[in-house]
């Protein structure tokens with residue numbers, strides 16, 4: 001298998017962390033392997049398989065859903081997820097191809113190099129708590145993981161906790177890539193809380209525009225107290241696009257990404273408004 005020298009199957013969480021700590025940067029955890037196998041650098045020669053640690057599956061905890069880190073994306077595509085955390089269902093259903101979704105895991109999506117992934121952006125808008133295991137356990141908001149920093153050293157993502165959708169809330173996701181199985185050129189998600197058509201809270205996340213995702217919350221958008229109208233959605237999309245300085249790369253120019261941001265944010269917001277029960281007058 002490529003340049004890898006050793007493939008170790010960890011039996012426990014503690015063992016996985018201990019091996020990674022001992023071998024250091026020459027090792028990587030492997031879950032679905034969809035990124036590690038094709039893209040790991042030549043310097044990595046030890047893979048630590050974490051799929052036998054019992055970190056797969058979803059469980060219902062009343063107001064929230066817990067998803068184990070090695071849960072395959074295809075396992076997220078079931079009716080309960082669609083009802084309880086629809087935006088994660090929406091994002092998971094458009095990651096790559098069915099083949100990829102049968103292998104790729106939630107943890108791999110959040111820790112991988114194609115940052116920020118579609119699911120990461122959806123989770124940034126709605127909020128989620130990430131359970132990590134290094135020498136100790138810690139729980140961090142998704143923003144700390146994807147915006148503020150990264151996994152430290154040999155930390156392992158073990159679980160993601162997501163609040164269930166409540167009445168009066170809605171979340172939308174939109175992405176655009178060169179083809180349906182491509183990594184997005186721009187992805188965007190919006191989470192909205194409304195009362196009688198008036199905004200109580202809004203958070204928008206945009207990815208694939210720079211090395212870090214951009215998250216804008218209600219006060220920065222002047223959203224609280226406003227009615228959700230098509231004009232508001234257009235203005236917000238323009239405001240987000242104006243506040244981001246997108247990267248240019250071989251896949252898209254900065255100007256093209258800027259125009260995509262406007263369209264993706266407007267689509268995500270429209271989707272969120274519909275889910276929150278907003279009816280547009282026109």
Ligand SMILES: Cc1cc2nc3c(=O)[nH]c(=O)nc-3n(C[C@H](O)[C@H](O)[C@H](O)COP(=O)(O)OP(=O)(O)OC[C@H]3O[C@@H](n4cnc5c(N)ncnc54)[C@H](O)[C@@H]3O)c2cc1C
Nearest residue numbers: 029031032033034035036096105107108109111117118157
């Ligand atoms: C052809 C193709 C198309 C794709 N299209 C999309 C797309 O449309 N949208 C999108 O968002 N992404 C896309 N991706 C990226 C895809 O989401 C990732 O490849 C996948 O999520 C990685 O998950 P995995 O389980 O295979 O991770 P792996 O390849 O096993 O690991 C990826 C990285 O994460 C680390 N890791 C894995 N699990 C954990 C954990 N629990 N804790 C800490 N570190 C961990 C590994 O050490 C490695 O560094 C695409 C990838 C490919 C190859």
